[in-house]
Amino acid sequence: MQQMKRLLVVYVALQALFALSWCFSDAEPGPAAGSQSNGDRFKIEGRAIVPGVKTQDWISTARILVEGEEYVGFLKTDGSFAVNDVPSGSYVVEIVSPSFRFDPVRVDITSKGKMRARLVNYIKTSEVIRQPYPLQIRSSGPHTYFMKRETWGWTDFLMNPMVMMMVLPLLIIVLLPKVVNTNDPEMRKEMEQSMNMLNPNPELPDVSEFMTKLFSKGSSKSSGGNKGSRSVAPKRSDTMCTSRPAQGGDVDPNSVSYTYLK
Amino acid sequence: MAWLVVRLAISVSLLYTASAVFEDQVGKFDWRQQFIGKVRFALFDTHSQASKKLLVATDKNVFASLNSRTGDLFWRHVDKIGPEGHIDALLMYGQDAVVVTGNGRLLRSWETTVGGLKWETVLDTGSFQAAALVGVQDFVKYVAVLKKSAISLHDLSSGSQIWVENLPDSDTVQYQTIYSGGNGLVFVFGVVPNSHIVIVEYKIEDGEIMRKKSVEAAWMSSLESSCTVISSGILLCVDQITQSLYTLQLQSAEQTEIRQIHLQTLDLEVASGFQPVLTSTQPNPAQPPLSEFFLQLSPDHHILLQLKDGLIAPLRDFNPSYLAAFATSGERTVAAVMSPKNDTACSINLFSADTGRRHLDTTIIYHMDPNGGKPNRLYVHAFLKKDDSVGYRVMVQTEDLTLTFLQQPGRVVWVREEALADVVTMEMVDLPFTGTQAELEGEFGKKAAIQDGLLPMVLKRLSSQFILLQAWLAHLWKLFYDARKPRSSVKNEVTIDTLSRDEFNLQKMMVMVTASGKLFGIDSKSGTILWKQYLENIQPDSVFKLIVQRTTAHFPHPPQCTLLIKNKDTGLGNLYVFNPIFGKKSQISVPALPRPVLQTLLLPVIDQDYAKVLLLIDDQYKVTAFPSTKNVLQQLQDTASSIFFYLVDSSQGKLSGFRLRKDLSTELIWEVVIPTEVQKIVAIKGKRANEHVHSQGRVMGDRSVLYKYLNPNLLAVITESTDTHQERSFVGIFLIDGVTGRIVHEAVQRKARGPVHFVHSENWMVYVYWNSKFRRNEFSVLELFEGAELYNSTVFSSLDRPHPPQVLQQSYIFPAPISTLEATLTEKGITSRHLLVGLPSGNILSLPKMFLDPRRPEVVSEQSREENLIPYAPEMPIREEWFINYNQTVSRIRGIHTAPSGLESTCLVVAYGLDIYQTRVFPSKQFDVLKDDYDYVLISSVLFGLFFATMISKRLAEVKLLNRAWR
DSSP states (O other): OHHHHHHHHHHHHHHHHHHHHHHHHHHSOOOOOTTTOBTTEEEEEEEEEOTTSOGGGTGGGOEEEETTTTEEEOBBTTSEEEEEEEESEEEEEEEEOSSBOOOOEEEEEOTTOOEEEEEOOSSSTTOOOEEOSSEEEEOOOBOOOEEOOOOOOHHHHHHOHHHHHHHHHHHHHHHHHHHSOTTOHHHHHHHHHHHHHHOOOTTSOOHHHHHHHHHHTTOSOOOOOOHHHHHHHHHHHHHHHHHHHHHHHTTOOOTHHHHTTO | OHHHHHHHHHHHHHHHHOOOEEGGGTTTSOEEEOOOOSEEEEEEOOSSTTOOEEEEEETTSEEEEEETTTOOEEEEEEOOSSGGGOEEEEEEETTEEEEEETTTTEEEEEETTTTEEEEEEEOOSSOEEEEEEEEETTEEEEEEEEESSEEEEEETTTOOEEEEEEOTTTTTSEEEEEEOOSBSEEEEEEEETTTEEEEEEEETTTOOEEEEEEEEOTTOSOOTTTEEEETTTEEEEEETTTTEEEEEESSOSSOOOOEEEEGGGGTOOOOTTOOOEEEEOOSSTTSOOOSEEEEEEETTEEEEEEEETTEEEEEEEESSOSEEEEEEETTEEEEEEEEEOSSSEEEEEEEETTTOOBOTTOOEEEEOOTTSOOEEEEEEEEEEOTTSOEEEEEEEEETTOEEEEEETTTEEEEEEEGGGGGEEEEEEEEOOOOHHHHHHHHHHHOHHHHHTOHHHHHHHHHHHHHHHHHHHHHHHHHHHHHHHSOGGGOOOOOOTTTOOOOTTSOOEEEEEEETTSEEEEEETTTOOEEEEEEOSSOOTTOEEEEEEEEOTTSTTSOOEEEEEEEOTTTOOEEEEEEOTTTOOBOOOOOOOOOSOEEEEEEEEEEOTTSOEEEEEEETTSOEEEESOOHHHHHHHHHHGGGOEEEEEETTTTEEEEEEEOTTSOEEEEEEEEOOTTTEEEEEEEOOOTTOOOOOSEEEOTTSOEEEEOOOTTEEEEEEEESOOOTTTOEEEEEEEETTTOOEEEEEEEETEEEEEEEEEETTEEEEEEEETTTTEEEEEEEEEEEESSOSOSSOOOTTSOOSOOEEEEEEEEESSOOSEEEEOOOSSSOSOOEEEEEOTTSOEEEEEGGGSOTTOOSSOOHHHHHTTOOOOOSBOOOOGGGBTTTTOOOTTOOEEEEEEOSSTTOEEEEEESSSEEEEEEOTTOOOSSOOTTOOHHHHHHHHHHHHHHHHHHHHHHHHHHHHHHHO
């Protein structure tokens, strides 16, 4: 954890350096936009691109909004646009379209009419990650307005772990006696041996025992089993219960999933 | 690591709160209607015969293309609000439309089939006067724009400026119109009022002044509408005072004398006080206009005149006639004239322009809406029929902004109610029960019934039960009948007669008040306009307040709405009382309001007819009650000591509270002065009267309760600093108790400015402001709590509150600009609240209030997790799934109205602006009804499966038992 923090600090410092270097580079005289200026009003230019869609299919419903509806521009038939009469300042330029999603861009205009575009960052407002100017705004695809319906299928039902847990033992209970002839004493002996092989340590809790303990919650009645396991089982179940919220809680703020277990 | 946890927590919580639209729900319970506003320019595309385009430019700065067959929008472009987006002129040539915007600031050419911009040019500053297409040798190549002091010529195909010239003596001469007849010259007309006319001739190629002349015209004050160019370059003017027409040859060099023709010689006379209007037509901008023109002599008198060989001769006199317009198709120009037929209808006829002869079988009957206004504009679309005769369609615009498109022989093709583009206020009113339900209710409601005795009561009950049975059978029959027909042919037409409340009260009547003074009753389920009422003589900038005095719950009393119409300047108001279901004006006598109304107050006190009492406070602090029956006055006297109201004077920064006295006078109780030198009051809001709060407090992580401070008298006052410098500007928030005047809380947001949008509800207030330091919008939430104990749990009294509330506040970044803000509202307030945020993009975001909770912890603890608090994150998420109106964007969204429905889970939402959008939202999902996607097939198949399984196993068990018994 400490190391991670240190790393983070280094990262932030690097970022700051990076941003600083950008600031310095900005100080250099860029391409002066004197030709575009009109008094002290300027023009924001750019182009919007929706890959794979013809411009005439979407431009009639799209608009360019600068800082809300403070300045409005429209798209030309080739997808380019210009917003006129914008005084110097810093603006968020956004292409709004009911069908396609475009990321907003912040455009800074100096009092001399020098322009630069950068990524919008509302948290670190002074951070500069340059974008091309004149703006090139590429759509990131159609809007996803709709939620997917939860569809129901047989496979979902069958692959549910609870169902699998229920169905498989059932199959074993029903099918095993048919496959194996339990009346044969030899076979029975063999089975008992194999069971012992599976459960070599008698100190370990019996699964069925554990389950009954868990669900009957301290009711003294318990099915027969070996005595060793009985002493261990409550301890185990306790730890199980307390550890659960700690595990899940990190992730899940909605306590609904575990409170009933307590 | 912490960040990761926060992110995860947010994403998990989203799963619980998302109230999104599913794709199959599109159009199921929502609808949108798009409007354009009052049409200022309308041009039919006459480029090709089959074209359906109708280009319109409106006073709402909207430029749109309508489908003239259906009235739907092909596309629409919404420009900036205010003078910068104002459309000054619309010209059309071929496929292109040229629009001058923003007082001649921008010249745009639109490709009309696609709806995209072809080119855009910025023009020099200067106030716009006129624009015209300029043709050379039968081809339109240029557009000329006339400004106050300059004229410029632009190429039509690229928008590039060919030349710009300053106008001579522009400081004394008012240049107003422009004319070009296709002969290589552009004429500019200017006037020095009551002195002379100036005519300047420009050469198209290089803008050289060819000739400049001034003509004596002492009678002339303005060129616009009183002057026009006809024939091959003859300026024609009309003057009311001298009762004369004047003609002037433009091209001849010698004659600079203006010719006067007395109207008396034509046996004509201009009605006194009426400014006569000349209308001519220039079918092709590259050719000179026709020599025929209309002269309007009085509001209902037009005359078609012709200039021939220097003489003016009347072709046809239209008396009476309301409107007249020219239209051209191919080579033929016609004139359409609307004249009154009887009290309710007008007839429109077509006349050939060159002879004045009437075309046979061209009458269109236009029925005037008795609840509407008079027609005031006529747009004609003429076309050539197969047999080479001229056919036509007309679009009529009325005073109440209804656009009606008519076809021969008087069939209404479509109607658009453009008044709805400017909805000011609205209410949602419950629908009444059906006739049968009402019958049953009426049995108990009528007073006479009780005196009837036992037997008639029984009979009445039996008969009403029988009627119910009948209605039910009829309903069943209709269901059966409709089921046999294919689905598409079943039309569920909503009419005023079939209106009835549905099971969950989801269908309501939307009563909308528009700025033009037209009232609408709209069915919320389908969006059908069920009634409309135009109130005449409404001042253009009146203030409206709509009050529901009696709901539909009090059968047999009809529901009652009252509209207070107030003149913005004088403050004088009057009341209009109507039935919100049928739109009929009520016969109840309304009190006269001789003095300006300052404040209205709807009391929970009801009169014997179950109407809530409305108090109107005038500028002398006298109170008028409506209704003011004896019963009401008595009740008011009894409760006067507990009736308080407040007044706001934002110009003096004064808030004052008053108490009602028994004699309906008032006494001043408190006064709060917010100095206007520093800040001004911009908005004030109480809580909504129909809001319910379900829980008194919040359960904390340690199982204790934090009680909410639920003060129904709390007012939220927003102020803005007068200093607008970004370092010193601030937004102030005052929470003031409306009864005692105590400032409960005060907050200042530094380096912030408006516009402030806010919602005040329950024990919280959410406001949005612009952070001018970081240039972003920020949300801030204030929540008020009483603490761990309630001071007085039975009743809230503002007068007895010794402990100030605990105030919690938290702010967040909202990564988008905001147009409007509202909160959802449900019947009992159990459902969690969402904020509905209208964005400039036209989307409505449904933001869970859970995200605006000042108790969101920065560090996650066991207790905060227990409480389901989302860890604090500075930036508010915006997810596209939360847009409740998916791609049905609402342009220029100005208000959102929320109303509870009969279902606790459902809130009805109406967003209005340029468009109207109605939908339902389920902030906590649909917990009280089965969901749309409820799987009936699965549940029934499982049930049947189980049923059969038990049957079979029972049978098997029987067989087994029997076998065992035999063994």
